[in-house]
Amino acid sequence: MEAKNTLPLQERFEHKRTFHKALELLILLLLLSLLSYRLAFLHLRGPVWSIAFLCESWFTFIWLLNINAKWSPAAYKTFPNHLKNRLEELPPVDMFVTTADATLEPPIVTVNTVLSLLAVDYPAEKLACYVSDDGCSSLTFFALVEGAKFAKLWVPFCKKYNVQVRAPFVHLTTKPDSSNEDYLNDWKTMKDEYEKLDRKIEVASKRSVRCELNGEIVDFSTYQRNDHPSIVKVILENRRGSLDGIPSLVYVAREKRPKYPHHYKAGAMNVLARVSAVMTNAPFMLNVDCDMFVNNAEVILHAMCLFLGFDDEVQSGYVQCPQHFYGALEDDPFGNQVVIIQQCIGYGFGGIQGPLYGGTGCFHQRKIIYGTPPPSDKQTNAMNGKELQRKFGYSSEMLESVSRTISGKPEKNASCGGLSEAVETAVRVADCSYESNTSWGEQMGWIYGSTTEDVLTGLRIQSMGWKSVYLSPDRSAFLGNAPQGGPASLKQLKRWATGLLEVLIGKDSPLIFVATKKLMVRQCLAYLMINVWALRSVPELLYCLLPPYCILTNSSFLPKDCPQTFSINT
Ligand SMILES: O=c1ccn([C@@H]2O[C@H](COP(=O)(O)OP(=O)(O)O[C@H]3O[C@H](CO)[C@@H](O)[C@H](O)[C@H]3O)[C@@H](O)[C@H]2O)c(=O)[nH]1
Numbered sequence: 001m002e003a004k005n006t007l008p009l010q011e012r013f014e015h016k017r018t019f020h021k022a023l024e025l026l027i028l029l030l031l032l033s034l035l036s037y038r039l040a041f042l043h044l045r046g047p048v049w050s051i052a053f054l055c056e057s058w059f060t061f062i063w064l065l066n067i068n069a070k071w072s073p074a075a076y077k078t079f080p081n082h083l084k085n086r087l088e089e090l091p092p093v094d095m096f097v098t099t100a101d102a103t104l105e106p107p108i109v110t111v112n113t114v115l116s117l118l119a120v121d122y123p124a125e126k127l128a129c130y131v132s133d134d135g136c137s138s139l140t141f142f143a144l145v146e147g148a149k150f151a152k153l154w155v156p157f158c159k160k161y162n163v164q165v166r167a168p169f170v171h172l173t174t175k176p177d178s179s180n181e182d183y184l185n186d187w188k189t190m191k192d193e194y195e196k197l198d199r200k201i202e203v204a205s206k207r208s209v210r211c212e213l214n215g216e217i218v219d220f221s222t223y224q225r226n227d228h229p230s231i232v233k234v235i236l237e238n239r240r241g242s243l244d245g246i247p248s249l250v251y252v253a254r255e256k257r258p259k260y261p262h263h264y265k266a267g268a269m270n271v272l273a274r275v276s277a278v279m280t281n282a283p284f285m286l287n288v289d290c291d292m293f294v295n296n297a298e299v300i301l302h303a304m305c306l307f308l309g310f311d312d313e314v315q316s317g318y319v320q321c322p323q324h325f326y327g328a329l330e331d332d333p334f335g336n337q338v339v340i341i342q343q344c345i346g347y348g349f350g351g352i353q354g355p356l357y358g359g360t361g362c363f364h365q366r367k368i369i370y371g372t373p374p375p376s377d378k379q380t381n382a383m384n385g386k387e388l389q390r391k392f393g394y395s396s397e398m399l400e401s402v403s404r405t406i407s408g409k410p411e412k413n414a415s416c417g418g419l420s421e422a423v424e425t426a427v428r429v430a431d432c433s434y435e436s437n438t439s440w441g442e443q444m445g446w447i448y449g450s451t452t453e454d455v456l457t458g459l460r461i462q463s464m465g466w467k468s469v470y471l472s473p474d475r476s477a478f479l480g481n482a483p484q485g486g487p488a489s490l491k492q493l494k495r496w497a498t499g500l501l502e503v504l505i506g507k508d509s510p511l512i513f514v515a516t517k518k519l520m521v522r523q524c525l526a527y528l529m530i531n532v533w534a535l536r537s538v539p540e541l542l543y544c545l546l547p548p549y550c551i552l553t554n555s556s557f558l559p560k561d562c563p564q565t566f567s568i569n570t
C-alpha cells in the first residue's frame with residue numbers, strides 16, 4: 001500500500017502546545033506541593049485531613065494521566081483531490097449501518113443515513129451498504145425498500161449538483177440559495193418525492209407492513225424480535241455498474257433465539273462482517289450508527305488518503321472520525337457533545353498510538369478485523385484449513401473469502417455471480433449458532449464482554465501493534481444525534497462509564513496488554529484515563545462532601561489554618 005511517484009495524500013501536523021504544557025506542569029507542581037504539605041501534617045490532623053489527602057492524591061494521579069494524554073497531539077491533513085485521477089486504483093469499501101429499534105430509532109432516520117452513504121463521492125460499483133436490523137422490523141425493511149427507490153433519483157441529483165450534505169432531511173429542509181433554474185426545479189421535485197417517501201413510511205408505521213421486493217412479497221409478521229431466523233435481502237444490486245452510479249444495498253436481520261446470547265452491537269457487527277465477506281468482501285469497511293449521516297461527501301476519499309498515503313501500513317490500522325452532532329442544545333448543558341474528549345484527548349491519542357475506536361464513523365481494514373498482525377510482526381499467520389475453520393466457522397465460502405483477505409489476494413466477490421446468488425450462504429453465516437466454538441468476539445471481530453465494544457475492539461487491534469489515525473477534515477465527516485434530555489444523557493453516560501470499567505477489569509485490559517502485548521506505555525496510560533471514569537466518582541463525591549461535613553462538625557480540611565495548628569501543637 002505504498003504511494004510512490006504520486007502526490008502526497010496526507011501530511012502530519014504536531015501541535016507544539018508550549019504554553020499549555022508549561023501551565024499543565026505548573027498545576028502539577030502545585031498539586032504536588034499541596035500533597036507534600038498535607039503529608040507533613042498528616043500525623044497531626046484528623047481523618048478529614050487524611051480523606052482530603054487521599055482524594056487529592058487521586059486528583060494528582062488523574063492530572064498526570066491527563067497531561068500524558070494531551071502531551072503531544074497530532075493531526076493529519078488529507079488531500080482527496082490527489083486521489084481523483086487514481087479512481088480505478090481505489091479499493092472497494094463495505095459500509096455497515098446498525099439499527100436496533102424502529103421506535104427509538106425511527107426508520108426515516110436510518111433511511112437518511114443510508115441515502116447519505118449511497119450518495120458519497122466514490123465509485124459506486126466499489127461500494128455496498130449493509131444495514132443490520134436487530135429489531136427485525138418490517139417497517140425498517142419497508143422504509144429501506146422505499147428509500148432505495150428514492151435513491152435512484154436522489155443519488156444522481158446529489159452528484160449532478162455536487163450537493164454537500166447528502167442526507168435529504170438536511171438538504172431539503174433549507175431553502176436553496178441559488179439562481180440556477182434547473183437546480184431549483186430539481187430541488188423542488190426532490191423535496192416532493194422525499195415528502196412522499198416520508199408520508200409512506202409514516203402511514204406504514206400505523207399498520208403491519210408487508211412489502212414487495214423484486215416481485216416477492218416479504219412478510220415478517222410471523223417473526224418475533226428476539227426469535228426469528230436470519231433474513232438477508234438484496235434491495236439494490238450494482239452488478240458491474242448496472243445501477244448507474246448507485247451502490248448495492250443489503251438488508252440483514254441476524255438470527256435471534258432466546259437461548260443464544262446476541263452480544264448487542266458487537267454481535268451485529270460480526271454478522272455484518274461475515275455477510276459482507278461472502279457477498280462483496282471489500283478489503284475496507286466503514287461503520288456508522290443509524291443516526292449518523294455523512295456530512296462530508298468526500299469522506300471515503302479522505303479515509304483512503306490515510307490508508308494509502310503512508311509508506312508503512314502499520315500507521316493506519318483503522319481510521320476514526322471524531323463524533324460530531326447536530327441539533328445540539330445551546331452551551332451543551334449535559335456535556336453530551338463530548339467536546340473535550342474529541343478535541344483535546346482525541347488529538348492527544350492521535351499523537352501516541354492513535355485514537356480509540358469510537359464505534360461509529362470508523363474505517364477498518366478487513367484483514368485486521370480478522371486478527372492479522374502488522375507486516376513487521378515476524379509471527380506468520382499462515383493457517384491450515386482446520387485452524388481456519390476453528391477460528392472463522394464452518395462455511396466453506398466464508399473460509400475461502402477469509403483466505404483471500406488474509407493472503408492479500410486481489411479482492412474478488414466471494415460469490416462469483418452476483419449478490420443474489422450469495423444470499424443462501426449469507427443467511428447461514430448470520431445464524432446465531434454460527435459462532436459457537438469459533439474465535440468471533442474473542443480474538444477477532446468485534447470483541448464481546450463490554451457495553452463499549454468499540455473501545456475493546458480498538459484496544460485489541462492496537463495491542464497487536466497497529467496504530468490508528470484520526471480523520472478530521474475541515475468539514476465534519478459525519479454528524480450524529482446526541483441525546484437531548486437529562487435522563488437520556490445520564491443513561492448513556494452511565495452505560496459508557498460502566499462499559500469502560502468493564503474493559504479495565506476484564507481480561508482485555510490495557511494494563512494486561514501493555515505487559516503482554518504491543519500496547520505502548522503512554523497509550524496504556526491514555527486508555528487508563530478513560531477507563532477509570534466510573535471510579536472517579538468516588539473521590540469526587542467524597543471531596544464534595546468534605547466542606548458541608550466540616551461546617552457541621554466545626555472542623556476544617558483546608559490548609560489555611562495549619563500554621564495555627566502547627567504552632568499550637570509544637
Ligand atoms: O443490540 C444492539 C444494540 C445497539 N445496536 C446499534 O448500535 C448503535 C449504537 O447504539 P446506541 O444505543 O445508539 O448507543 P450510543 O451510546 O449512542 O452509541 C455510542 O456508544 C456505543 C458503545 O460505546 C458505540 O457502539 C456507538 O457506536 C457509539 O455511537 C446503534 O446504531 C444501535 O442501533 C445494535 O445494532 N444492536
Ligand SMILES: [Mn+2]
Nearest residue numbers: 289291481482
Ligand atoms: Mn446512539
